[in-house]
Amino acid sequence: MSQIRTLTALGASLALGGIVAAAVATAGPAPHPARTPASDTVGVAAASSPFAVSETGTLGDHARPGGPVTREQMLRRAQWWVDEKVGYDQRGSRRDEVTGGSWRRDCSGFVSMAWQLPTNRTTLTLPAVGRAIDFKELEPGDILNSREHVVLFAGWIDKGRRTFTYYQESSSRRPTNKSTGDLDAATLSGHPTKGYTAYRYKNVVDSGPTARPKPQAPKAPTPKTPTPKAPVPKAPVAKPKPKPKPAPPAPSTQQNRKVRLSTLVTSQGRLYALAKDGHGVYEWSGDGTAWTKVGGPTKQLYGGAVGLFRTDARTGNIHRYEPSTRRWFLIGGPGRTFAMDGERLYGLSPDGSGIHQWTGKDGQWFKIWDHAGQLYGGGAGLFATNPRNGNLYRYHPTTHSWSLTGGPGRTFAMDGERLYGLSPDGSGVHEWTGRGADWTKVGGPAKHLYGGAGGLFATNPHTGDLYRYDPARRNWSRTGGPGRTFVSGSGGLFGVSPDGSAVFRWTGHGDRWAGVGAPTKRG
Incomplete structure (x- = not known):
């Protein structure tokens, strides 16, 4: 080469x-x-190589890269890397046999994996697939992103005191981990807290019981204005004839x-x-x-x-x-x-x-x-x-x-x-x-x-x-x-x-x- x-x-x-x-x-x-x-x-x-490669496999939990993904799926995927002790390596990747994706083993590659994105993003390009939110709106699966680092928000410890847990892939000295943070502290994972912005993935789906539609209020009856009817002479009553069987629908609309x-x-x-x-x-x-x-x-x-x-x-x-x-x-x-x-x-x-x-x-x-x-x-x-x-x-x-x-x-x-x-x-x-x-x-x-x-x-x-x-x-x-x-x-x-x-x-x-x-x- x-x-x-x-x-x-x-x-x-x-x-x-x-x-x-x-x-x-x-x-x-x-x-x-x-x-x-x-x-x-x-x-x-310098030499030819075959293009045929292994199939991507099927997707877990009915999700697809780039498509809707639940917060529970994000956290399960994040915990998977913690359980597997995936080490930090910007040049390396981790293959996901479930989705067929290959994810870069750094902070933004980890978030791309958790969000089940179709491609590996960076801290500079992750905002393009999310929308900025206020810190107080943070929910599990959202991210805190800066130019230098990004972490996956896992949940509040004490929302009033602005303490929380998060997942991250942060350094070669420590594999993927779950840590605690404080939004009022000077730093978050070694980087200035004021440099972080909260983002929510555009295709996140809030799971849970499906809300039932509220019953509609009954409509007030509208008084009808009586219309005088002209007397109509009654026709002789004939014996009812059997109703003909309905004709089959036209092929153009049915077939x-x-x-x-x-x-x-x-x-x-x-x-x-x-x-x-x-x-x-x-x-x-x-x-x-x-x-x-x-x-x-x-x-x-x-x-x-x-x-x-x-x-x-x-x-x-x-x-x-x-x-x-x-x-x-x-x-x-x-x-x-x-x-x-x-x-x-x-x-x-x-x-x-x-x-x-x-x-x-x-x-x-x-x-x-x-x-x-x-x-x-x-x-x-x-x-x-x-x-x-x-x-x-x-x-x-x-x-x-x-x-x-x-x-x-x-x-x-x-x-x-x-x-x-x-x-x-x-x-x-x-x-x-x-x-x-x-x-x-x-x-x-x-x-x-x-x-x-x-x-x-x-x-x-x-x-x-x-x-x-x-x-x-x-x-x-x-x-x-x-x-x-x-x-x-x-x-x-x-x-x-x-x-x-x-x-x-x-x-x-x-x-x-x-x-x-x-x-x-x-x-």
């Missing part, structure tokens, strides 16, 4: 559109000034029902959708409202310039779709996620330990980097985040090298040529200048970014309305209301209705959309 020299640019104070990078927590995805950790030394594999959708992707000018329950993949005819089922049970669906790909719901293996024959071909094993640039398909191994590139031949992959947190692909190339600090790197396929592009962001997206990022706290949209780690702010608060050949779009975090970015004029215009998801492709912009029951295509004018139907299935 040939080693690329350690990147040292992280030690410098880098600017983002005139804003010093130290303010990135609120300014956007510019790099945080910090010393370069050893993990920023990247390498490229077919709309499929609820969760994902839209485009590939080579075609539009595809994945059912919310994962039972199948559907292809739009391209005209009218007809849809055809082209694939079976699927976990994830990926579309791009290279083609259409799906991961099998049972095995996690990735398959390639051939539109001319409507057949799927196995090309590799499971992966945490997959992404495409304009010419190549890449996959991240389930434990995040390596990025692999598909050779174009079924079952043949080769490794191009060791560790990553997330992959982003599109017209601007392939980008990956460092799992330790969240920094973003760009891949150069001709030289098999990587370069630092910027600091952490909540998410990233691309239109045909440009790369955009949403700041970790969602306070601004930024555009990469294409030079080093320089970014320019182009928009305010947003919740989601959608990018592709059809342009860049963002949703308003308060209303859910969708807005389109015009890079020439550097302004935003409203294109429509809320939707479950959107996709921007060469065929235009498409969106799924909030309830997932219908698909619409933006006309390109104002906020006018045209329906393109939705898949149906018998049942």
Whole structure:
């Protein structure tokens, strides 16, 4: 394995559109000034290696990484590391055989494990998946986070005196442990208490007995105004005839029902959708409202310039779709996620330990980097985040090298040529200048970014309305209301209705959309 020299640019104070990078927590995805950790030394594999890896297994307690998790689950997972005496090691990881995750053995990796996050976060990026709360609101499973350390709140000892217990992974001298703290003390776990902020995971679920709905108060009777009726002559009373048997319901309403959708992707000018329950993949005819089922049970669906790909719901293996024959071909094993640039398909191994590139031949992959947190692909190339600090790197396929592009962001997206990022706290949209780690702010608060050949779009975090970015004029215009998801492709912009029951295509004018139907299935 040939080693690329350690990147040292992280030690410098880098600017983002005139804003010093130290303010990135609120300014956007510019790099945080910090010393370069050893993990920023990247390498490229000299020889091919198979991509097929072990399956992730099933999830405990009906939870999934990134999905809802109860406070009891968080504490059980935390206590598991205490019982196992997991030692502190920033370079090491601990595999969770129940969820298939691999968690970094430091303070933020421990919290990522307890929260059952899909990727390892850092103290700088954990706030992006939580919301700040007051200390007095702390409940088991919340965290106290600072730039240097994070602990998992386990419960109050005496709320009036602000004493409590917490879990932590803190130093190589002591394995994962449960300790006591005092919010009025000068330090907490060796760090200034005033430097901590309390956060609550966005997907936490408060378990307990389901509250019964309150009985509604009886409505007061509304007096009816008597209406004089004209006398109607009575018709002769006929003997009652037997009632005819009800006719069976029409097949169109009884035998077919709309499929609820969760994902839209485009590939080579075609539009595809994945059912919310994962039972199948559907292809739009391209005209009218007809849809055809082209694939079976699927976990994830990926579309791009290279083609259409799906991961099998049972095995996690990735398959390639051939539109001319409507057949799927196995090309590799499971992966945490997959992404495409304009010419190549890449996959991240389930434990995040390596990025692999598909050779174009079924079952043949080769490794191009060791560790990553997330992959982003599109017209601007392939980008990956460092799992330790969240920094973003760009891949150069001709030289098999990587370069630092910027600091952490909540998410990233691309239109045909440009790369955009949403700041970790969602306070601004930024555009990469294409030079080093320089970014320019182009928009305010947003919740989601959608990018592709059809342009860049963002949703308003308060209303859910969708807005389109015009890079020439550097302004935003409203294109429509809320939707479950959107996709921007060469065929235009498409969106799924909030309830997932219908698909619409933006006309390109104002906020006018045209329906393109939705898949149906018998049942």
